[in-house]
Amino acid sequence: MDVLQAISNRRSHRSYKEEQLTEERLSAILRAGLESPSARNHQPWHFSVVQDKALISRFHLW
Numbered sequence: 001m002d003v004l005q006a007i008s009n010r011r012s013h014r015s016y017k018e019e020q021l022t023e024e025r026l027s028a029i030l031r032a033g034l035e036s037p038s039a040r041n042h043q044p045w046h047f048s049v050v051q052d053k054a055l056i057s058r059f060h061l062w
Helices: 003-009 023-034 053-058
Strands: none
Touching: none
């Protein structure tokens, strides 16, 4: 299989748990994201945390 075919045929498979993350775990994940490197240290991050199931379903994020 060549590289272009492998890229075009790839698929993502995700599964989610019903329970929400604890505030401590969520903070740790966000801190890790903020500490990740960026080109020329521009730090262009924007994080949105959505935990409302109705809102997630409305926008098909789940």
